Each structure stands twice: as C-alpha cells, then as structure tokens.
Amino acid sequence: MQADYLNLSRAQDLKNPKEKFLYRFFEIFPGFLSWGTLGGAFILSWLAPVVVAIFIIAFDLYWLLRISYLSFHQLASYKQMKKNLKIDWMEKLKSLNPPAGGKRWPEIYHLIILPMYKEGIDIVKPTLQALENSNYPQDKMIVVLATEERAGAFSQKLAKEIKGEFGKIFFRFLITVHPKDIPGEVAGKGSNQAWAAKIAKEKIIDPLKILYQNIIVSGFDIDTRVYPQYFACLTWHYLTAKSPLRSSYQPIPVYNNNIWRAPAFSRVISTSGTFWQMMQQERPEQLVSYSSHSLPFKIFEDIGFPSDIVSDDSRIFWKSYLAYDGDYKVVPLYYPVSMDAVMAKNLLGTALNQYKQQRRWAWGCENIPYVLYGFLKNKKIPLGEKFRHCLNLLDGxxxxxxxxxxxxxxGWLPLILGGEGFNISLLSYNLPRLTGQIMTVAMIGMVTAAIISMLLLPPRPVGSSPWKNLSMIFQWLLLPLTLIGFGTFPALDAQTRLMLGKPLGFWVTEKISPPPLGSNQKPNNQ
Incomplete structure (x- = not known):
C-alpha cells in the first residue's frame, strides 16, 4: 500500500488545511528565493554597495572554482563515453558469468515505449530503423508505438504504416491509443507512457507470463535514436548493478540528429544540456532520471508512472526514492543516445519553441515541494541524505x-546605484577590472565546451560549406545570451508560475522533418 503523499502533484491535492498550507509554502519558496536574490541585489547595491561589491568578487571567484571543477568532470565523462563506445557490449554480455541463481542476458526483454503525437514519418521511421540496427536480438524487444487520441486520424494512419514495415522485426509490436481527457491526468508524455505500459502489461507481458524482473522499460522521446550497442550496454549494467530493481539507467543525450541544420543558439543550448548530463554522470549521487532513460518494469507495477504532472521523467526517480525509503539511485551508462535539437520553420519559431522547451524543463521545480514535503513525511531516509538532496535541488x-x-x-549595479561616495572609492575603480579578469579566466569552461562539442559532432553533411565547422566553434560566443534568454528567463517564468499556483501544461516540442540525406549525413549512431 503506497503512502498517499507519493501521488501528490500540487497543494490542491491535499484536504487538510495545515498540510495544504505547508505544501503551498514549499511551492512558493523556490520563486521567492530567486526573486528575493535578484531584488536583494538591486536594493543592496543602493543601500550597501560595498557589501555587494565584496559579494560580487567572492561570487565570481566561487564560480571560477566551480567551472573548473565541472570542466574536470566534463572531460572525465567524455573520455569514459568514448571508451564505452569502443566496447563490444554484446560480446561482453555473452562472456558475463552470472552468480548461481542469477539472471542470464537471454532472459532479459526490453519494453521500448515511443510516445508520439503529430510527428511525421521522417521523424518516426529513423527511430525504428535504429532499433532494427541494434545488435541486441530483436526477438527480445517489445516495441510500443504510443499514440494519442487527440492527435487525430493522421497519427493512427502513420502508426499503422510503421507497424506494417517494422512489425515483424521485433518480438512484439503494439500500437496503443491514449484516450484524451482522462480525469486527473495531464496530457503529455508521462500519461501516454503510463497508458502504454498498462496496455502492454495486459496484452503481452501477463498473457505470456514474462517475469517483471526480466523486463527493462525504455521510455524514449520519438526522436531518440539508439546506437547499435545501446541495449547490450544497458543490459550489462542491469545485470551487474548492485540493486538492479532499485535503479534507473541514464544514457547521455546528444542532439546530433539535426545538429548541422539547427540555428547556432539552438545548438549551443542543446549541447549545453548534453554537457550538463555528462557532468552529472560523473556525480551519480546527484544524478536524476532525465528525458530518454530506462528502468525496471517492476517499478511500473510497484509504484506506477506519474501521469498527472509535466516533469514525469524526474518525478519517477523521486517517487521511487521516497517509496523505497532512499534505496533508489540512477546508474550512469556513459553511453549516448541521439536526439533532435529544437528547430522550427523559421528562426523566430525556433526561438519561441526553444524558450517553451526550456520552460517545460525548468518546470521540474515542481519537484522541490514534492521532495521537501515527502522528506517530512518519510522518517526512514537518513537526515544527511535528505539535506544533501534538498541542497542540490534548491541550488540547481x-x-x-x-x-x-x-x-x-x-557587477555594474553598485557603480550605477551606489552613489558618489562609493564611486570615488578604490573598490569602485577596481571592481569591474577584477571581475572582468576573473571571468576571463573562467572562459576556460567555454573553451572546453567548444573543443568537446567539435569532438561530438557527426560527419558534416554532403554539400555543406567547410566554413560551417568554424560556426560550430564561434557559436559559443552566444553562450552569455543563451544563458540569460533561454536559461534565466524561462526558469524564472516556471518558478513564478509555481509560486502563483498557475501550473504549466505539457507542451510537445515541434519536430521538423529533415531534407533528403546524403550518404554521410546520417547521425553517427547509425
């Protein structure tokens, strides 16, 4: 029997006024903290410019150290990923000797759920082709094309066309139709996945009596294209994990499907997301499931996949962590999957879609009240673990x-608002110079990003100019603008909505079909 607090999505779900007030306080806190910081910096630059100036110097030094620390993790993660890409994971699986009574790899099935909305065949088909090209036996793959009733007849027609071409390749191929307007659900990827898993259980898993502990579920975005060794790598980690049934398995998302066609700012934002996930793989104690990832089917049965929130990918981790009293973690795979960078039909549309996607990801702040409230209710998780996770969430x-x-x-606020008394001081004179020098040294992080981004690129498309390679380097000059326009602003937007009690609905990222590919334009995972 699950505790009631595990299924909360917002303060309004609670009946007790005191409990609702507490959860509501936790919803307000992230936005209050962020706006309080920015407002406090503005006011104190006027009232206490010396204090703010000293804080600025200390803050910039802190970020210099943090960037150096994260760059080290980024390089280490990149090296491990390149190493893992060279390993023959299928051969490694075959040579794995399980302990007495342990599972053998031929017993493991992969349930691959592909939620789709109104994407075209040029987006959906390459995803299935990547599964077909996997070196893990296709007769151990159950593919579910999870469609939406609200997407209309076009989606159903496309799903049947895809099944006609790929249906006989896999052990089972199932099309599910997620009904619209189910009470209590938030329309989106999470509710669609939950429905698809339920139907797969009823129609395939239970009738065939496949053991739940022998099934790994991979919930993939419809544009996710796996590398040939992905499922072998995933299976090896599942069979060798210390607690396989109490773990999720996280690949590294790289946005190589359309990276050469995407605008520069979209490339910077997408690649920055890749880098963050690479850094997190080096810090598994902070790693939370994200986007396309895998987990044991038993989690679906024991806990259930969230269907009433937007940030379902991370919520399944926190829900499992609380349900298992802290005995749950994410295993880093150091292995990539390839996805689409944000693109629309024009530059303005791309910018708008990019903002909406970043805001949707930033809506993960809804996990803060969920986790804080859950930690108060769960007395079995060690206090030190609670403190560490709360600090990481709030800081992030x-x-x-x-x-x-x-x-x-x-750095400029004390000079503008500090008054004549501060502006004639030595500190006022040295402040912009000192902070500028610190930030110049911190550029090492941007240089590291530019180098690794070039190493991650797939081959340049046929017919494109060699000058395109230079744009891939100089695009990183846009980083300050992207950090603010597509980082700070959507994050503040999301936290303000949470603070005001105005929940964000799920927004499906638009997928633009590619032009015909040349022979070497295929992403490097095929």
Whole structure:
C-alpha cells in the first residue's frame, strides 16, 4: 500500500488545511528565493554597495572554482563515453558469468515505449530503423508505438504504416491509443507512457507470463535514436548493478540528429544540456532520471508512472526514492543516445519553441515541494541524505534562475546605484577590472565546451560549406545570451508560475522533418 503523499502533484491535492498550507509554502519558496536574490541585489547595491561589491568578487571567484571543477568532470565523462563506445557490449554480455541463481542476458526483454503525437514519418521511421540496427536480438524487444487520441486520424494512419514495415522485426509490436481527457491526468508524455505500459502489461507481458524482473522499460522521446550497442550496454549494467530493481539507467543525450541544420543558439543550448548530463554522470549521487532513460518494469507495477504532472521523467526517480525509503539511485551508462535539437520553420519559431522547451524543463521545480514535503513525511531516509538532496535541488534551480544575471550584470549595479561616495572609492575603480579578469579566466569552461562539442559532432553533411565547422566553434560566443534568454528567463517564468499556483501544461516540442540525406549525413549512431 503506497503512502498517499507519493501521488501528490500540487497543494490542491491535499484536504487538510495545515498540510495544504505547508505544501503551498514549499511551492512558493523556490520563486521567492530567486526573486528575493535578484531584488536583494538591486536594493543592496543602493543601500550597501560595498557589501555587494565584496559579494560580487567572492561570487565570481566561487564560480571560477566551480567551472573548473565541472570542466574536470566534463572531460572525465567524455573520455569514459568514448571508451564505452569502443566496447563490444554484446560480446561482453555473452562472456558475463552470472552468480548461481542469477539472471542470464537471454532472459532479459526490453519494453521500448515511443510516445508520439503529430510527428511525421521522417521523424518516426529513423527511430525504428535504429532499433532494427541494434545488435541486441530483436526477438527480445517489445516495441510500443504510443499514440494519442487527440492527435487525430493522421497519427493512427502513420502508426499503422510503421507497424506494417517494422512489425515483424521485433518480438512484439503494439500500437496503443491514449484516450484524451482522462480525469486527473495531464496530457503529455508521462500519461501516454503510463497508458502504454498498462496496455502492454495486459496484452503481452501477463498473457505470456514474462517475469517483471526480466523486463527493462525504455521510455524514449520519438526522436531518440539508439546506437547499435545501446541495449547490450544497458543490459550489462542491469545485470551487474548492485540493486538492479532499485535503479534507473541514464544514457547521455546528444542532439546530433539535426545538429548541422539547427540555428547556432539552438545548438549551443542543446549541447549545453548534453554537457550538463555528462557532468552529472560523473556525480551519480546527484544524478536524476532525465528525458530518454530506462528502468525496471517492476517499478511500473510497484509504484506506477506519474501521469498527472509535466516533469514525469524526474518525478519517477523521486517517487521511487521516497517509496523505497532512499534505496533508489540512477546508474550512469556513459553511453549516448541521439536526439533532435529544437528547430522550427523559421528562426523566430525556433526561438519561441526553444524558450517553451526550456520552460517545460525548468518546470521540474515542481519537484522541490514534492521532495521537501515527502522528506517530512518519510522518517526512514537518513537526515544527511535528505539535506544533501534538498541542497542540490534548491541550488540547481536557484542557480538556473539567477546566476547568469548575477555574473553578467550584478557587477555594474553598485557603480550605477551606489552613489558618489562609493564611486570615488578604490573598490569602485577596481571592481569591474577584477571581475572582468576573473571571468576571463573562467572562459576556460567555454573553451572546453567548444573543443568537446567539435569532438561530438557527426560527419558534416554532403554539400555543406567547410566554413560551417568554424560556426560550430564561434557559436559559443552566444553562450552569455543563451544563458540569460533561454536559461534565466524561462526558469524564472516556471518558478513564478509555481509560486502563483498557475501550473504549466505539457507542451510537445515541434519536430521538423529533415531534407533528403546524403550518404554521410546520417547521425553517427547509425
């Protein structure tokens, strides 16, 4: 029997006024902290400019050290990923000797759920082709094309066309239709996945009596294209994990499907997301499931996949962590899957879609009240673990919403608002020079990003100019603008909505079909 607090999505779900007030306080807190920081910096630059100036110097030094620390993790993660890409994981699986009574790899099935909305065949088909090209036996794959009733007849026609071409390749191929307007659900990927898993259980898993512990579920975005060794790598980690049934398995998302066609700012934002996930793989104690990832089917049965929130990918981790009293973690795979960078039909549309996607990801701040409230209710999780996770969550979303503005603009506020008394001081004279020098040294992080981004690129498309390679380097000059315009602003937007009690609905990222590919334009995962 699950505790009631595990299924909360917002304060309004609670009946007790005191409990509702507490949860509502936790919803307000992230936005209050971020806006309080920015407002406090503005006011104190006028009332206490010396204090703010000293804080600016200390803050910039802190970020210099943090960037150096994260760059080290980024390089280490990149090296491990390149190493894993060279390993023959299928051969490694075959040579694996399980302990007495342990599972053998031929027993493991993969349930692959592909939620789709109104994407075209040029988006859906390459995903199935990548599964077909996987070196893990296709007769151990159950593919579910999870469609939406609200997507209309076009989606159903496309799903049947895809099944006609790929249906006989896999052990089972199932099309599910997620009904619209189910009470209590938020329309989106999470509710669609939950429905698809339920139907797969009823129609395939239970009738065939496949053991739940022998099934790994991969919930993939419809544009996710796996590398040939992905499922072998995933299976190896599942069979060798210390607690396989109490773990999720996280690949590294790289946005190589359309990276050569995407605008520069979209490339920077997408690649920055890749880099963050690479850094997190090096810090598994902070790693939370994200986007396309895998987990044991038993989690679906024991806990259930969230269907009433937007940030379902991370919520399944926190729900499992609370349900298992802290005995749950994410295993880093150091292995990539390839996805689409944000693109629309024109530059303005791309910018708008990019903002909406970043805001949807920033809506993960809804996990803060869920986790804080859950930690108060769960007395079995060690206090130190609770403190560590709370600090990481709050720091992550606070930094997302404030740090770019603090770094790039706060240094000028005391000079503008501090008055004549501060402006004639030696500190006033040295402040912009000192912070500028610190930030110049911190550019090492941007240089590291530019180098690794070039190493991650797939082959340049046939017919494109060699000058395109230069744009892939100089695009990183846009980083300050992208950090603010597509980082700070959508994060503040999301936290403000949470603070005001105005929930964000799920927004499906538009997918633009590619032009005909040349022979070497295929992403490097095929």
């Amino acid at each position: 979303f606070w930094s997302w919403a404030t740090c770019a503005l603090l770094i790039f603009f706060l």
